[in-house]
Amino acid sequence: MAEKHINARGLQCPGPIVQIFKEAQNCAAGDILCVEVTDQGFKKDIAAWCKKAKNELLSLEEEGGVIKARIKKG
Amino acid sequence: MKSEKVLIIGGVAAGTKAAAKAKRENPDLKIVVLTKDRHVSYAGCGLPYYLGDVIKEEKELLVKMPEDFLIDYDIEVLTEMEALKIMPEEKTVAVKSLRTGDVQTFAYDKLVLAAGASPFVPPAPGKELGNIVTVRTVTEATAIKNLINTRGIKDAVVVGGGMIGLEVAENLTLKGINTTVVELAPHVLPPYDADVALYVQKYLAEKGIRVLTGTAVKAFEDNGQGDVGVVITEAGPLKADLAVLAVGVRPNVDLAKECGIALGATGAIAVNELMETNIKDIYAVGDCAENTNLITGRPVWYPMGSTANKTGRVAAINLAGTGHKDTMKGVLGTSILKLFELNMGKTGLSERDARALGYDVETVLVTTQDKAHYYPGSHLIVTKLIVDRKTHLVLGGQVYGEGVVDKPVDILVTAISFGATVEQLTKLDLAYAPPFSMAMSSTIVAAHVMINKLQGRFTGVSPLDLKEKMEAGAVLVDVRSDEEFFLRSIPGSINIPLRMLSERAGELDRSKEIIINCKLGLRSYMASLKLKRLGFEKVSILDGGLTAYPFETE
Numbered sequence: 160m161a162e163k164h165i166n167a168r169g170l171q172c173p174g175p176i177v178q179i180f181k182e183a184q185n186c187a188a189g190d191i192l193c194v195e196v197t198d199q200g201f202k203k204d205i206a207a208w209c210k211k212a213k214n215e216l217l218s219l220e221e222e223g224g225v226i227k228a229r230i231k232k233g
Numbered sequence: 234m235k236s237e238k239v240l241i242i243g244g245v246a247a248g249t250k251a252a253a254k255a256k257r258e259n260p261d262l263k264i265v266v267l268t269k270d271r272h273v274s275y276a277g278c279g280l281p282y283y284l285g286d287v288i289k290e291e292k293e294l295l296v297k298m299p300e301d302f303l304i305d306y307d308i309e310v311l312t313e314m315e316a317l318k319i320m321p322e323e324k325t326v327a328v329k330s331l332r333t334g335d336v337q338t339f340a341y342d343k344l345v346l347a348a349g350a351s352p353f354v355p356p357a358p359g360k361e362l363g364n365i366v367t368v369r370t371v372t373e374a375t376a377i378k379n380l381i382n383t384r385g386i387k388d389a390v391v392v393g394g395g396m397i398g399l400e401v402a403e404n405l406t407l408k409g410i411n412t413t414v415v416e417l418a419p420h421v422l423p424p425y426d427a428d429v430a431l432y433v434q435k436y437l438a439e440k441g442i443r444v445l446t447g448t449a450v451k452a453f454e455d456n457g458q459g460d461v462g463v464v465i466t467e468a469g470p471l472k473a474d475l476a477v478l479a480v481g482v483r484p485n486v487d488l489a490k491e492c493g494i495a496l497g498a499t500g501a502i503a504v505n506e507l508m509e510t511n512i513k514d515i516y517a518v519g520d521c522a523e524n525t526n527l528i529t530g531r532p533v534w535y536p537m538g539s540t541a542n543k544t545g546r547v548a549a550i551n552l553a554g555t556g557h558k559d560t561m562k563g564v565l566g567t568s569i570l571k572l573f574e575l576n577m578g579k580t581g582l583s584e585r586d587a588r589a590l591g592y593d594v595e596t597v598l599v600t601t602q603d604k605a606h607y608y609p610g611s612h613l614i615v616t617k618l619i620v621d622r623k624t625h626l627v628l629g630g631q632v633y634g635e636g637v638v639d640k641p642v643d644i645l646v647t648a649i650s651f652g653a654t655v656e657q658l659t660k661l662d663l664a665y666a667p668p669f670s671m672a673m674s675s676t677i678v679a680a681h682v683m684i685n686k687l688q689g690r691f692t693g694v695s696p697l698d699l700k701e702k703m704e705a706g707a708v709l710v711d712v713r714s715d716e717e718f719f720l721r722s723i724p725g726s727i728n729i730p731l732r733m734l735s736e737r738a739g740e741l742d743r744s745k746e747i748i749i750n751c752k753l754g755l756r757s758y759m760a761s762l763k764l765k766r767l768g769f770e771k772v773s774i775l776d777g778g779l780t781a782y783p784f785e786t787e
Binding site: 200 | 612
């Protein structure tokens with residue numbers, strides 16, 4: 160299973176989500192997406208996306224204003 | 234300088250400030266402070282956080298001990314002393330010791346009333362039961378804290394959704410207590426406008442606090458052991474092993490009224506700019522005294538710790554006999570609070586107040602970042618600006634969000650205090666670097682949006698009016714990207730991303746009102762300009778965008 164890293168720091172909504180949408184299309188089920196974002200709205204967005212797109216949010220952490228999410232494609 | 238006797242009744246914020254400042258002005262004064270409570274000079278505004286263990290111990294709330302005043306300032310502070318009667322002709326006050334019951338007479342040359350305010354207790358049956366409490370003094374707060382920590386409170390009802398009520402609800406929730414807020418008014422935080430307060434309610438619901446508005450408390454029921462067990466409301470019974478009454482406070486004016494001191498229109502003690510009452514050598518300061526609204530010039534009563542300190546200081550300067558004078562011109566009704574990660578503050582007139590006063594009002598809701606969007610830790614905040622269409626003077630503002638709001642509120646305080654127009658706001662040379670602000674700060678952006686609206690460049694629709702408009706046939710067009718729309722949208726809206734608007738405009742019915750929505754507002758504005766150029770006539774924008782939308786999304 161592949162693990163993909165995305166740096167979406169500095170991007171404002173919808174930047175981070177659009178990037179994840181695109182990357183997720185090229186992933187297979189079970190692949191892991193790791194993303195770093197500074198847009199605080201992302202926390203809500205990623206939870207909503209995982210729920211609606213049936214992906215699994217493995218972890219969501221914040222450190223020094225940077226949000227790090229790990230997602231398993233469903 | 235003259236060695237006069239100054240007697241101060243009340244020893245929290247205004248009383249102790251008046252005492253300390255008067256002594257600094259004129260060290261020859263003989264100053265005595267009387268207080269009913271055991272504590273003086275305590276942080277009353279900190280009590281909710283003490284309940285939630287943000288502040289751990291009682292001693293952290295006590296700014297100064299009675300004995301500190303004698304040692305540090307040569308001011309005598311007498312606790313558990315209740316003033317019974319003022320005799321202005323003899324210039325004396327009869328005072329009862331609550332410890333011994335003895336009554337003695339204190340003479341004064343200058344008297345300062347800093348009697349504060351007391352919580353209003355709604356006249357509901359059962360209000361005398363145990364575990365029904367108010368949160369005004371350190372003693373009360375310590376009792377509640379002990380109750381929470383020893384009795385394992387599961388369910389609490391907070392009666393009153395004002396600032397104190399919500400701060401208490403937050404702190405009870407942080408302690409793991411299942412908390413319901415019951416508010417009589419149509420929304421929480423009654424001084425705020427409905428669009429802002431409903432946003433706060435949505436946020437509180439997300440945090441697990443149940444909020445019942447437009448709901449009166451009818452009675453409190455016994456749990457069988459003399460304590461409250463159920464709170465009966467208009468919306469039904471609520472299980473509760475703790476009920477906190479935070480319905481508001483009333484000025485303590487009985488002592489003043491009985492000796493002929495005039496009260497103002499608000500029911501608090503009437504004072505002039507020098508903080509003098511109608512009786513010579515008697516001053517009133519802090520929560521028991523009335524204020525003037527700086528915008529309207531009308532009497533108002535905003536019992537705030539910040540104002541209490543200022544009025545105490547003004548009275549001290551004027552009574553000290555140094556020849557210096559100071560004045561208190563008025564206040565704006567500024568307030569600020571934090572609930573979980575949400576911050577909100579207001580100053581000046583609300584939209585509702587301004588309309589009631591007959592102003593020709595224009596408002597905007599503008600969502601921006603609090604600092605550079607790329608700087609880690611930046612958050613969205615919403616600025617509501619209220620402006621007079623005739624003069625373009627800024628009348629008020631409300632700022633809320635998870636970012637920094639105290640700075641924009643204080644900018645508005647300063648602007649309103651000095652009579653700024655919205656045009657003047659746009660050119661303020663505000664401090665900027667990415668960790669602190671945007672290059673165009675939130676206040677400046679909000680002022681620009683307001684000017685665009687005043688000049689007719691766009692028409693806004695309040696989120697409060699959206700449902701009615703859509704029911705009347707208006708079409709809500711969301712111009713965000715399809716990814717954003719997929720994540721969250723307003724029920725009934727259709728999605729045409731801004732980039733595709735020109736080619737897809739044909740899908741829209743020109744005879745209908747088109748309301749445009751995006752996340753913040755900028756894309757909506759660009760979309761409205763685009764549609765107007767394409768010949769659409771009835772185009773407006775949802776004020777504040779999806780971020781400020783105070784109702785459910787899907």
